[in-house]
Amino acid sequence: MVPDIASQQPPATGRPVPPPSVAPSTREDLRAVMAARRDLGPDYEDALVDSFLDKLDVEIAARVRNEVAAHLSRQPPGSQPRQKDNGVAVALGSLGIGIPLTTIAGAAGHLPGMVLAWGGIIAVNVAYALGRRNQR
Incomplete structure (x- = not known):
């Protein structure tokens, strides 16, 4: 025993x-x-x-x-440790990359270049948000 x-x-x-x-x-x-x-x-x-x-x-x-x-x-029921939310990091990273990318895209491709650059940034954020929603 x-x-x-x-x-x-x-x-x-x-x-x-x-x-x-x-x-x-x-x-x-x-x-x-x-x-x-x-x-x-x-x-x-x-x-x-x-x-x-x-x-x-x-x-x-x-x-x-x-x-x-x-x-x-x-431990009380339902008190499982929460996973760290990286949403703020993704948003700040997108802004951090977006500023220099806007400058480069604006200089090289003008408005279409900036639209393409920000379209990519938006696509990454939407993909991240959808992935988070599917995990819950």
Whole structure:
């Protein structure tokens, strides 16, 4: 049985958190590995250690799952983290590119060049807005 370590106080509270207690099965497994090492000798030491570490990995993974599940259950429903909205960055980037592009297009292609340049900028912004709308 894996102890529920999620109920312990986090270190941010200023109170020390006691180390999680070792499960009785883990303690018994370690004793069995030590006894087997005495019986089998040093030739089997690596295999015994690997076997014990595999069991320990399973227990640690179960503890982590337990802690994450407890943390997620304490969050209010619908409080998933919001994704960062890059709409302002796209708008400011469009304006930042639009000013020099207008100058270049106006000098090279006059009014048709400026219309083409701003048409491209508008197309990028519309494509971004439609993509955002489809993600919601």
